[in-house]
Structures are given as structure tokens and as C-alpha cells.
Amino acid sequence: MSSTFTTSPGWLDWDPEPSVPAFALPAGTVDAHCHVFGPGDAFPFAPERKYTPCDAGKDQLFALRDHLGVSRNVIVQATCHGADNRAMVDAVRSAAGRARGVATVRPDVTDAELRELDEAGVRGVRFNFVRRLVDAAPTAELAAIAERVAPLGWHVVVYFEAADLPELEGFFGALPTPVVVDHMGRPDVTKPADGAEFARFLRFVERNDVWVKVSCPERLTVTGPPARDGERNAYTDVVPFARTVVAEFPDRVLWGTDWPHPNLTDHMPDDGLLVDHVPHVAVTADERQKLLVDNPLRLYWPDERP
Ligand code: 0GY
Numbered sequence: 658m659s660s661t662f663t664t665s666p667g668w669l670d671w672d673p674e675p676s677v678p679a680f681a682l683p684a685g686t687v688d689a690h691c692h693v694f695g696p697g698d699a700f701p702f703a704p705e706r707k708y709t710p711c712d713a714g715k716d717q718l719f720a721l722r723d724h725l726g727v728s729r730n731v732i733v734q735a736t737c738h739g740a741d742n743r744a745m746v747d748a749v750r751s752a753a754g755r756a757r758g759v760a761t762v763r764p765d766v767t768d769a770e771l772r773e774l775d776e777a778g779v780r781g782v783r784f785n786f787v788r789r790l791v792d793a794a795p796t797a798e799l800a801a802i803a804e805r806v807a808p809l810g811w812h813v814v815v816y817f818e819a820a821d822l823p824e825l826e827g828f829f830g831a832l833p834t835p836v837v838v839d840h841m842g843r844p845d846v847t848k849p850a851d852g853a854e855f856a857r858f859l860r861f862v863e864r865n866d867v868w869v870k871v872s873c874p875e876r877l878t879v880t881g882p883p884a885r886d887g888e889r890n891a892y893t894d895v896v897p898f899a900r901t902v903v904a905e906f907p908d909r910v911l912w913g914t915d916w917p918h919p920n921l922t923d924h925m926p927d928d929g930l931l932v933d934h935v936p937h938v939a940v941t942a943d944e945r946q947k948l949l950v951d952n953p954l955r956l957y958w959p960d961e962r963p
Contacts, residue, residue: 662697665708669925671717671917675724676929679889680936682726683946687953690839690872690913692735693718693748700747703739707790710737713917715748721916722755725932731911731957733814733839734761734783735919736790742774749778757957759783759814764798766805775809780957781837782806786817786825789920796828807833812868812956819843819854822861830865835956837911838862840873841898847879850897859905868909868956871899871948874934875918875926882930889933891926899938907947911956912939 664670694713695702702709722730730752734745740761749758758779762771784799785791803813812835817825819842829836842858849855862869874892875882882891903910914931939945954961 662702662709664711667922668708668711669918669921670711671713672925672927675721675927678725678929678932680933682932682935683942683949685728685954686726686949687729687731687911687957688722688725688727688913688916689731689911689953689957690733690870691718691730691916692733692919693744694735694737694917694919695744700738700741700744702737703741705739705792706737708737708920710735710917710919714744715751718748718916719752721914721928725914725928727914728755729953729958730756731759731780731913731953732756733759736761736785737919740766742779746774746777746779752778754778761785762802762806764794764801766802768805771806771809775811779811781812781814783814783816786815786821790816800828800832803832803834810959812837814839816840817842819845819858822858826861826865829861829867835866835868837868837870837956839870840876840915841869841871841902843877844898846877846894846898850901855898855901859901862902862906862909868911868952869902869906870911870913871902871938872911872913873915874899875921875924875931876915881924882926889930890937891930892934893937896934896937900940903939903944903948907944908952910939910948911953912948 694710696712696714742760749756759781814837816839874895878892880894939948
């Protein structure tokens with residue numbers, strides 16, 4: 658059946674033929690940030706969405722998982738599905754224990770709905786402050802949601818632009834759950850990694866119960882990837898930032914592909930190259946074991962923690 662929707666202008670589809678990574682991920686690696694989109698005819702996109710993606714369903718995600726040598730996924734609710742978590746929950750349930758979910762919920766979510774999400778494998782809620790993606794909810798509403806999910810042992814995933822951290826960090830620091838920051842808080846990588854702006858982010862992480870996803874070099878880079886047939890060390894301008902975070906907080910970092918890479922307009926990454934980026938930011942086997950396996954297990958599969 659052909660799709661009954663049209664993707665946003667300039668939309669780039671995910672790469673159907675990612676390369677085989679040169680770097681072998683350690684056994685048990687978790688891709689702790691990825692999404693599913695639809696399929697749109699089965700799981701319609703939200704009316705309030707700011708973009709319409711291509712289809713990127715669970716079977717395609719699981720094929721990528723196996724291709725890259727990943728063991729498990731954390732599937733994060735994408736804004737194009739609003740607070741309708743059905744596509745994400747269906748994918749998590751289908752993974753038979755090999756996936757967890759992060760949901761978006763509204764303040765009127767019932768306790769029964771939260772319990773059902775928990776039973777399906779959801780372990781967090783996402784608060785998004787990126788204006789091109791959402792009309793952000795009032796922080797009082799979000800604080801109330803955090804109070805509701807804290808007793809379930811969930812955490813809060815936050816997505817924001819670096820320039821907004823000064824305004825938001827007090828709110829984040831007061832949340833009653835661990836806070837997981839998407840994509841290193843989106844640093845401006847044209848500024849120095851040892852400069853004032855990133856130092857402020859590092860201090861925020863240090864002082865609070867904050868975890869950091871060292872993800873999305875393809876979104877943060879200005880130099881871009883190498884040519885498809887070139888050497889495999891891509892996104893080198895992002896490395897100093899990710900390297901600093903891993904070195905300073907080895908027990909509170911996570912990694913993810915961000916497949917299917919929404920809203921990229923310059924290039925669509927080769928997911929194999931994203932795997933090959935990892936040993937440049939986590940340079941010892943011990944750091945990689947924590948980043949890829951031990952840390953995500955502690956947060957998402959605590960019963961199996963090493
Ligand atoms: C990401 C980043 C983006 C989009 C979303 O939920 C989303 O729509 O997260 C983005 O456009 O920067 O984490 O996938």
C-alpha cells in the first residue's frame with residue numbers, strides 16, 4: 658500500500674544501505690537514542706506536528722540494530738507523533754525485552770495509562786524545548802508530570818538548545834528524577850570545547866543528577882562527514898566535546914544513533930560511520946564498556962546491571 662502522506666519539503670530519507678562499521682561494538686551494546694516513524698498509515702502522525710517524516714518502522718529499526726551489531730534499543734518518542742505513543746510502544750513490545758521506550762505524555766495522563774506504559778517497557782518521559790519541534794509546555798505542567806513518573810523509577814529526557822540552558826538549568830536541577838540530556842545539550846561546535854559555554858554545561862552536569870547522550874555528531878558538525886569512500890573518521894569537529902564529556906563523566910554517558918535522523922537537510926549520515934565515531938570519543942575499552950553497555954543497562958534494564 659502506498660503512503661497517504663507527503664513528507665516535509667527537503668526531507669531526507671534514512672540511508673537504506675549503511676556501511677559495515679570497522680569498529681566492532683562490544684557485546685550488549687545499547688543504541689540509547691533512536692526513533693520510529695509510523696508507518697504513517699498504521700500509526701498516523703500527530704496533527705500538531707512540525708514536520709512530516711518518511712516511514713521508519715520497527716522492522717527497519719531492528720534490521721539496522723542487527724546490521725550494526727547493536728543488542729538493544731531505547732526508542733524515544735519523536736515529536737511528529739506528539740503524545741500518541743502507539744508506534745513507539747508497539748515497537749518496544751515487538752522487541753521482546755530488547756527495547757525500552759521514552760514517552761511523551763500530557764498532564765491529563767492517567768495513572769492507569771502510566772502503569773500500562775511502564776508494563777510495556779517505557780522508562781522515561783521526554784520534555785522537549787526545541788522551538789522548531791514543539792510549542793514547549795509550561796514548566797509547571799512538566800514538573801507535575803515528573804512528580805507523577807518519579808515513583809515508577811522513571812527519568813526525564815530533555816532536549817534543548819545550548820543557548821537555553823541558563824534559563825532551564827534551575828528547572829532541570831529541581832526535577833525529582835534523573836535527567837538525561839539529548840545530544841550533549843547541542844553545543845555550538847564552532848566555539849572551543851574548553852570555552853565558557855560548554856564549561857557551563859559541564860558544571861550543570863557535575864552538580865546535578867544528569868546523564869548525557871554523546872549522540873548526534875551528524876547534527877552538531879559543521880565540517881561534516883568524509884566522502885562516502887573516504888576514511889572512516891567522520892565529524893571530527895564534534896569529537897573534543899564528546900571526548901570531554903566521556904572523560905569527565907564516564908558513568909553517566911549514553912550513546913545512540915538517532916536513527917532515522919529527523920530534520921537533517923545537509924546530509925544523511927551513514928550509520929556505520931556513526932559507530933566508527935565511538936572509539937574517538939570513548940578511547941579505552943573501559944570507557945566504551947560503560948558508555949555502550951553498563952550505563953544504559955543501569956538506567957533501562959537495572960535488573961540486569963553488571
Ligand atoms: C532527535 C532530534 C530531532 C528531532 C526530534 O522528536 C523529534 O522530532 O527529536 C531534531 O530535529 O533535532 O533527537 O531526533
